[in-house]
Amino acid sequence: MKDVNTDALKTRLVDLVNQHAKLAQVINDSLFSFAELGFHETESSKFLTATLEQNGFAVQRGVAGMPSGWVARFGSGGPVIALGSDIDALPNVSQVPGLAYHKPLVEGGPGHGEGHNSGQAVNIAAALALKELMQREGLPGTLMLWPGIAEELLAGKAFQVRDGLFDGVDAVLFTHVGYNLETGWGDVTGAGGLVSVEYAFHGASAHAAAAPWRGRSALDAVELMNMGWNVRREHLRPEQRSHYIITYGGEQPNVVPALAKVWYYLRETDIENVRKNFDICNRIADGAAMMTDTSVTRRMLGASWPRHYNRILAETVQANIERTRLPAWTDDDQRFARVVQRAAGGKEVGLATEVAKIVTKPHSPGTDDIGDVSWVVPTVQLRYPANMASLPGHHWSNAMAMATPIAHKGVLAGAQVVAGSVLDLLLQPERVAGAKRYFTEVQCKDQTYVPFIGKDDAPPLDLNQVAMDKFRPLQKPFYYDPTKYDTYLEQLGVVYPTLEPPQ
Numbered sequence: 436m437k438d439v440n441t442d443a444l445k446t447r448l449v450d451l452v453n454q455h456a457k458l459a460q461v462i463n464d465s466l467f468s469f470a471e472l473g474f475h476e477t478e479s480s481k482f483l484t485a486t487l488e489q490n491g492f493a494v495q496r497g498v499a500g501m502p503s504g505w506v507a508r509f510g511s512g513g514p515v516i517a518l519g520s521d522i523d524a525l526p527n528v529s530q531v532p533g534l535a536y537h538k539p540l541v542e543g544g545p546g547h548g549e550g551h552n553s554g555q556a557v558n559i560a561a562a563l564a565l566k567e568l569m570q571r572e573g574l575p576g577t578l579m580l581w582p583g584i585a586e587e588l589l590a591g592k593a594f595q596v597r598d599g600l601f602d603g604v605d606a607v608l609f610t611h612v613g614y615n616l617e618t619g620w621g622d623v624t625g626a627g628g629l630v631s632v633e634y635a636f637h638g639a640s641a642h643a644a645a646a647p648w649r650g651r652s653a654l655d656a657v658e659l660m661n662m663g664w665n666v667r668r669e670h671l672r673p674e675q676r677s678h679y680i681i682t683y684g685g686e687q688p689n690v691v692p693a694l695a696k697v698w699y700y701l702r703e704t705d706i707e708n709v710r711k712n713f714d715i716c717n718r719i720a721d722g723a724a725m726m727t728d729t730s731v732t733r734r735m736l737g738a739s740w741p742r743h744y745n746r747i748l749a750e751t752v753q754a755n756i757e758r759t760r761l762p763a764w765t766d767d768d769q770r771f772a773r774v775v776q777r778a779a780g781g782k783e784v785g786l787a788t789e790v791a792k793i794v795t796k797p798h799s800p801g802t803d804d805i806g807d808v809s810w811v812v813p814t815v816q817l818r819y820p821a822n823m824a825s826l827p828g829h830h831w832s833n834a835m836a837m838a839t840p841i842a843h844k845g846v847l848a849g850a851q852v853v854a855g856s857v858l859d860l861l862l863q864p865e866r867v868a869g870a871k872r873y874f875t876e877v878q879c880k881d882q883t884y885v886p887f888i889g890k891d892d893a894p895p896l897d898l899n900q901v902a903m904d905k906f907r908p909l910q911k912p913f914y915y916d917p918t919k920y921d922t923y924l925e926q927l928g929v930v931y932p933t934l935e936p937p938q
């Protein structure tokens with residue numbers, strides 16, 4: 436197809452995306468109000484799948500052993516393009532949007548302090564526009580939408596990969612909230628890959644005062660394991676990051692704990708070193724069990740390979756970024772951003788006004804389980820400007836903009852880039868072939884994907900159950916009702932932006 440035709444189609448496509456601005460805002464605000472922790476994204480998934488079905492997508496629910504998982508498809512034949520984005524919230528970061536000061540919606544409750552409420556709004560607005568254009572122009576191809584489940588636990592995508600969600604997919608366009616239109620290719624430097632594993636020590640209980648010699652303390656084993664790891668840290672590469680929490684340590688001091696559990700995240704920049712540190716950690720656990728005459732079992736809770744993004748896909752996305760302007764931020768948007776940035780102790784940089792250049796050595800201090808996907812299908816990530824830079828991350832301040840005009844406009848800009856990029860792939864089969872060639876001949880030349888998740892590992896669906904049982908009833912009165920209110924801000928009675936707390 437000639438460029439001039441592509442150009443005319445893209446202009447029409449952007450118009451179609453913009454026609455879904457209202458739906459995108461409703462999706463964004465609804466998910467913000469549901470704020471569900473990983474594996475419990477039930478309201479979010481119910482809402483998203485219903486929306487997709489109403490719009491002619493065929494939905495399959497409960498995929499990859501996860502009740503909140505799903506896949507939605509439209510179209511037929513190749514190429515098969517998969518649009519993904521995470522939907523889970525974070526614990527303890529509940530926040531009223533549009534206020535530049537900390538005020539939880541539900542005290543201690545979950546919240547979208549990472550902005551995972553916005554990505555499906557991006558993808559659905561893009562997908563509906565693409566569907567309309569594909570129907571009108573008779574373009575072949577399949578669109579597949581899917582959610583990242585429990586991304587904050589790095590516990591979803593490796594299971595989705597294992598269970599074949601991406602079989603037959605030609606390219607994955609993954610969207611993640613950010614503060615500019617950005618993409619990149621190559622190995623992502625930073626905290627790379629991760630193993631999330633819980634060690635359970637099994638001892639024997641006894642009266643802690645009357646007969647302690649008859650007990651074997653599982654908690655002692657946890658403590659010795661942590662001591663062992665903390666001493667060993669000094670002799671690991673400085674690039675590693677590891678952290679743990681004790682998830683169970685007994686019930687009360689006068690009973691020798693027969694069971695104790697500790698949950699480790701082991702991160703390294705490359706897969707060989709993740710493996711090496713995982714082996715060391717397992718040996719230390721065995722050592723602690725030996726010292727205390729207890730036994731140890733372990734449970735994989737999640738894992739992520741270091742990410743590698745596809746060059747051809749990234750260049751396709753970048754061309755569409757440069758075609759899309761950043762949103763027209765108002766003075767209110769900019770003022771709000773600066774006040775929040777100041778309050779959070781960050782640089783007052785406001786909101787971006789120029790699109791980012793393509794990054795060839797992407798950096799991320801965190802881990803994302805899209806890593807596993809990127810080793811089975813050519814994958815690229817688009818970050819879109821629905822949030823503010825300079826914030827701490829995983830924090831209530833990161834939720835402040837996520838149901839305001841900043842998020843609404845950023846989502847739409849992201850949707851325009853996604854739609855344009857997918858259109859390029861639909862119209863130019865050589866791009867899809869090029870992406871595959873890069874994947875096989877460059878990315879996977881010296882590296883073969885060997886997952887950490889085994890065939891018998893199951894998604895840890897019990898995680899977050901206690902928190903959601905406690906908070907869901909408290910969150911329900913705050914669910915967004917788009918039939919009564921234009922925006923969630925209106926429902927909450929928030930005047931945007933509110934920069935100062937009431938005196």
Ligand SMILES: [Zn+2]
Pocket residue numbers: 521549551586611
């Ligand atoms: Zn995220």
